[in-house]
Amino acid sequence: MAATILEARCVAPFVVRVRFSDGMEGEASLEPCLFDWDLARVPDLTPDLREWLRVPENFATVRLDADAGTLVWGDTRPFSPSIVYWRVERYRVPVTVRTKDGTVLAELLLGGRREVWRPGLTVGSAPTNTVVVDRPGVAPHHVKVTVGGGHHPCYVVTVVEGTTTAGGTTSSTPGETWRVPMRQPLLLELGDCTVQVE
Known part of the structure; x- marks a missing residue:
């Protein structure tokens, strides 16, 4: 089973500090997903949601969906835990x-x-x-x-x-x-x- 997110909080525009169930933790920058990537790479990220999340104040409303083990904005979960996992910077x-x-x-x-x-x-x-x-x-x-x-x-x-x-x-x-x-x-x-x- 893939690692799930246990803790999450916004620490900068488009950056979420996360801790995963396998012990991985760090800052995941989702900025490339919102500004650079083709939408096909993130199938659950609709064009309207992408525009909404490009506003730093909207992005900062991120929270953890403990049941799904991923990030959520309102009722939407546009990023799979695996995408967030591979965006983590391990730098301290x-x-x-x-x-x-x-x-x-x-x-x-x-x-x-x-x-x-x-x-x-x-x-x-x-x-x-x-x-x-x-x-x-x-x-x-x-x-x-x-x-x-x-x-x-x-x-x-x-x-x-x-x-x-x-x-x-x-x-x-x-x-x-x-x-x-x-x-x-x-x-x-x-x-x-x-x-x-x-």
């Missing part, structure tokens, strides 16, 4: 927090790429941050990192409070922003530790 964002002497304090594997980067990754000592670093010299809301750059992808580092070093630049000015090329992992130096984002 690994983060390692180390002291300056190299001792590993924490290793995190954050949600999928869009799930993390769409709102931005926040680092600080407050429990509301994406990455919580409760160490000396780390401010409650220390730094925020997003991605951008188009054809030249980069991390966009913004100081919220505290002193941060990344990509050879150091700043303690709230609101100051700089770009670090994504050719290698991002190393954020704050307080007495380093946060590595890959």
